[in-house]
Every structure is written in structure tokens, then in C-alpha cells.
Amino acid sequence: MRKLFLLIPALVFGLKISSPAFENGGTIPQTFTCDGKNESPPLVFSEIPEGTKSLVLIMHDPDAPAGDFTHWLVYSIPPTVKGLPRNLPKKPVLEKGILQGVNDFGFVGYGGPCPPPWDGPHRYYFELYALDYEPNLKPGATREEVERALEGHVIENATLMGRYKRTKPFMFGKLSSP
Numbered sequence: 001m002r003k004l005f006l007l008i009p010a011l012v013f014g015l016k017i018s019s020p021a022f023e024n025g026g027t028i029p030q031t032f033t034c035d036g037k038n039e040s041p042p043l044v045f046s047e048i049p050e051g052t053k054s055l056v057l058i059m060h061d062p063d064a065p066a067g068d069f070t071h072w073l074v075y076s077i078p079p080t081v082k083g084l085p086r087n088l089p090k091k092p093v094l095e096k097g098i099l100q101g102v103n104d105f106g107f108v109g110y111g112g113p114c115p116p117p118w119d120g121p122h123r124y125y126f127e128l129y130a131l132d133y134e135p136n137l138k139p140g141a142t143r144e145e146v147e148r149a150l151e152g153h154v155i156e157n158a159t160l161m162g163r164y165k166r167t168k169p170f171m172f173g174k175l176s177s178p
Contacts, residue, residue, distance in 0.1 A: 015156040016046045017057075017128040021086070028124060028162035034114035035166060039087040040072065045128060049155050052079040052130040056146060061113065063122040070143045071124065072110045073101030075135065092139030101141040108140055113164035121165040130155040 021041040022028050030036040045055065059072035074084065076099045090109025092100055105111040115122040135149035 014047055015049060015128060015130050015158040016044075017126055017158045017160045018044045018046075019126075019160060019162075020044065022162050024160050024162075026162060027121075028113055028164045030167075033112040033164055036112075037087075038110070038112045040084065040110035040112075041162075042083065042086040043126065043160070044083040046082065048079050048082075049130050051132055052155055054131045054134045055079060055081070056129040056131060056135075056150060057084070058127045058129075058143065058146065059110075059124060060127075060143075061115070061122050061124050063115070063119070065116060065119070070104040071112065072103055072126075073141065073143060073146050075099050075101065075137055075141065075146055075149075079130070099137065099139045099141070101137075101139075101143065101146055104143075113162075115164065115166055117166040119166070121163045124162050124164060126160040126162070128158045128160075130157070 018024065019041050021032065028041065032039055032041045055077035057072065057074040057077065058070070061069045061071060076097055078096055081096060081098070088094065088110060090107065092108045094100065100109050102108055103111045113122060113124050129150055131150065131153045132155050133153050137145060137149055
């Protein structure tokens with residue numbers, strides 16, 4: 001069972017996450033979905049709070065038919081990193097000690113939006129957490145493990161939300177690991 005974190009929203013000058021590829025609440029471009037190249041979008045982090053030892057990113061779809069679906073887990077992000085580049089490699093260990101976990105598609109790295117074509121638009125949340133410590137998580141962690149590591153250690157959080165609706169027929173081949 002997934003735990004819900006109730007956090008106080010960051011003030012105007014608090015932690016921020018954005019993307020040059022789409023606006024908050026806007027449509028995620030097709031290239032970042034299973035209908036396109038399934039590349040991760042570029043992300044920008046700013047206003048990282050003092051005392052941050054590590055950043056964590058969780059991307060998920062609460063509108064998925066089977067329940068909240070995890071698309072991407074990135075953790076052990078140093079606070080000096082000001083974002084993630086487009087098309088981050090789908091590897092458990094990245095430069096600067098950044099780690100990635102297993103998404104609900106069953107592979108490590110980014111799995112883009114891929115809602116059923118009969119559904120309306122889904123919302124995709126990119127949640128960034130500033131932590132007061134460096135969690136001792138291994139590469140390939142699950143969302144449950146990552147969320148357990150967040151408990152009691154979140155300084156601030158920020159959210160970027162994008163939407164996507166399928167326009168192409170369902171293609172199972174795009175869901176598998178690269």
C-alpha cells in the first residue's frame with residue numbers, strides 16, 4: 001500500500017521544478033511518451049533550500065486505471081545538480097552518483113506517459129523532494145523503498161504536472177525496457 005505524504009506547500013520562494021518542454025498543467029509533448037521516442041523530458045530545479053543533502057524525483061500517474069502508476073524514480077541527486085537533461089539514460093547508476101529505480105513498467109529509468117487510448121487525459125506529476133540526508137538506497141529501488149526513505153526527512157517539495165492523452169492505438173512494444 002502506498003503512503004500519502006501530506007506536506008505544507010512551499011512558499012513562493014521555495015523549491016521549484018519546471019521543464020523547458022512543457023508548462024505546469026500543460027500537455028507533455030509526444031516525444032516524451034510511448035507514442036513518441038519515450039525520452040525523459042528535461043527538468044530544471046531551482047531554489048534548492050539550504051541544508052539539502054539530497055534530492056529525489058518521483059513521476060507518477062494517479063489517473064491510471066489500476067491505481068497510481070510510477071513512471072520514474074530518480075534519487076541520490078546531489079543538491080548542486082540544477083536539473084536533469086533530456087533523454088536521461090535508462091541505467092541504474094548515472095553520473096554524479098545519481099541513481100534510478102524500477103518503474104511500474106518493470107524496468108529502470110523513465111517510462112513515459114502511455115494511458116489507455118480510450119481514457120481521457122491523464123495527469124503526470126513530477127514530484128521533487130529536498131531531503132536533509134542522503135538515503136542509503138541501492139540502484140533499482142522500488143517506489144515503496146524510496147517513499148520509506150523520505151519519511152521524516154523532507155525539507156521541502158515541489159511539483160510539476162503535465163497532461164497527456166493518447167492519440168494512437170495501443171502498442172505494447174513501446175512499453176518494454178529499451
